[in-house]
Amino acid sequence: MYQVLARKYRPKIFDEIIGQDAIIQTLKNAVVNDRVSHAYIFTGTRGVGKTSIARILAKSINCADGPTANPCGICPACVQIQNGNSVDVIEIDGASNTGVDSIRDLKESIIYSPQSFRFKIYIIDEVHMLSNSAFNALLKTLEEPPAHAKFIFATTEIHKVPETILSRCQRFNFKRIPTKIIFDKLKEIALAEDVSVTDENLMVIASLADGSLRDSLSIFDTAISYFGKDIKEDVSQVLGLTTKSIIFNLINALFAKDYESSIKAAREIYESGADLRQFMKQAAFYIRNILIVKLKYKDLVYDLTDEEINALIPFAEQKSTEELLDMLDIIINADMKYQRISSPLLMLELTLFRLFNIPQKKDVQELISRLNNLKAAYAPEAPGAHAGIAEQSGLKNNDKITATDTTSDAATMKNSNSAPDKPVKSADGNGYSLEHEKLFDHFLKTDEKLNELNKKTESADSVIADTAKQSRGEITADIKSDSADKKESGGIIENIKEIFGSGIERIEKN
């Protein structure tokens, strides 16, 4: 009988667990030094090893050879716990036993000594699903558990577990498993299963699993049942993804400013029946990877092969960090809008149009260092000089701000780039050059202008959203409040942080 991969390759000893090294080491030490706590809570996303580790820990302390960090796997304790039919290791599914009754049963049985092993161990999965009264009933037992009893709780939603429970448990935060580690594991399993599969396909499967080994194995199962034991064709389409080559074509057209090809690619994606929200996520990750390559954190590009990373370098060289962040911002916001706009193709095209029209921007760091150079080179000699020059430059605060205006900023910067960084005397001979004064003024106003542009874009967005809603005869009020919320909820960096997690933290620090 065929056994699904996730079950067949479920880890049986600590050393088979991947991606949770610190937790494993701590638990092993606790077992060896006889310092196993009476209650643990394991928190983390699904499929990262919480229940597997709970069972292995139960085996470690009950194994006939134990307590040991390496349970034998063949004694009655190990075998029964592995099969989930031990009378002393009780697994309770919190999701289907939410009421106080199941905890009452637990309280009645916990006082009796274990029947065959050293410890009675209660593993409660999805513990956050317990009702308040169940938690209250549990609390008493947790405060003074019998010496022969231990608890291991697992949850995907730690915030729903009462503080009173948490404070009585030793807590372990399980990490999402890095794609590269899942990839290596899949490769190992493919070999063991005699499945021939390309690295590109394995990478697609590993990255789709979003940090969950169990999910990656289920996806791998799907691919095997579709293609058999020889997986050479691109698995993306079977898995409901836009193929990497289509995304590559689109990004290529975008960077080459080839509007026609990009619209063609968009139509191709639409007609392939791909989930456009999923596609937006893929495209965002693609840009994100270009950004990471740009910032020279190559090892953070986790869902691409080395060859694919090298292909990103030319893209990274074409855009500044600021421009790439703008692109990400547009894609991420478009993704949010898909929830409300009735024509996804229209939205995709509008998004592309917006991506084509990102104002050219220099990197902030570069601007700052150039500003500092300018300041140093032109220390004021005549205090009265400023006002007159600002007037001559014709740049006033109430200047009308347009997209072309921002482009002309870039042009000014470019011009002054070609000018050497040495003092050029202006007409009145005060040591400031008109050119540089202009540049200086433009730098100071860049933020203001871009903010205004952003506001314009946002109000255009809400008009589009409103029109779409009106055409469906719905009320507009909630759209407006929604876009207002979005504005308040923080800028680009916050969005990106939310999506990419720790990777971006590391970039900020450096």
Ligand SMILES: [Zn+2]
């Ligand atoms: Zn054993």
